[in-house]
Amino acid sequence: MKKIKTILFGVGLISVSMTTFSQTTLKIGHVDIAEILVALPERDSAAAVIEKETKEMQSTYDDMTAVYNKMLDDYEKGQSTFSELVKKNKESELLDKEKRLQEFEQNASADLQKRNSDLIKPILDKILKAVDKVAAENGFTYILDVSKGSVVYTSKDSQNINQLVLKILKP
Numbered sequence: 001m002k003k004i005k006t007i008l009f010g011v012g013l014i015s016v017s018m019t020t021f022s023q024t025t026l027k028i029g030h031v032d033i034a035e036i037l038v039a040l041p042e043r044d045s046a047a048a049v050i051e052k053e054t055k056e057m058q059s060t061y062d063d064m065t066a067v068y069n070k071m072l073d074d075y076e077k078g079q080s081t082f083s084e085l086v087k088k089n090k091e092s093e094l095l096d097k098e099k100r101l102q103e104f105e106q107n108a109s110a111d112l113q114k115r116n117s118d119l120i121k122p123i124l125d126k127i128l129k130a131v132d133k134v135a136a137e138n139g140f141t142y143i144l145d146v147s148k149g150s151v152v153y154t155s156k157d158s159q160n161i162n163q164l165v166l167k168i169l170k171p
Contacts, residue, residue, distance in 0.1 A: 026141040029134075029159040034147035036127055036165055037120070046119035053115060057108040064104060068097045130168040134161050 037043050075090045082090065135143050143161065144151050 134164045
């Protein structure tokens with residue numbers, strides 16, 4: 001009986017000590033990467049480049065649209081006087097111009113999206129490195145990005161590290 005009590009006491013002691021050691025304190029912080037991105041001057045430079053390129057593409061698209069609209073007006077005005085061969089040729093030209101307009105619009109949109117990603121990626125990488133540094137220096141277990149919209153609750157115990165990250169990024 002004494003042996004059983006000793007064994008049970010030992011098992012209980014081991015269980016309590018294992019439970020105590022296995023429960024590490026989690027330190028959770030949160031950051032709003034979108035807010036930090038807006039606060040950085042590099043983002044303004046990237047936005048200026050995108051704006052300039054967008055205007056250039058819009059100007060080209062407007063020129064192409066003006067040419068198409070002129071061709072369409074000419075076709076509509078002279079349609080009754082055109083022979084069948086000329087009419088078919090002009091319709092074919094109009095369809096070709098319309099197709100090229102649509103292709104240009106799609107390609108321009110895709111190019112601008114890619115260009116924006118290419119310009120923003122190094123800035124985001126810089127922000128993430130700063131977040132890593134803040135997390136390491138301050139002993140955080142997790143840092144949540146609240147700008148993603150997937151965090152539905154932030155406790156008062158969660159520390160907002162935006163200012164710490166900005167301090168690293170803007171010395």
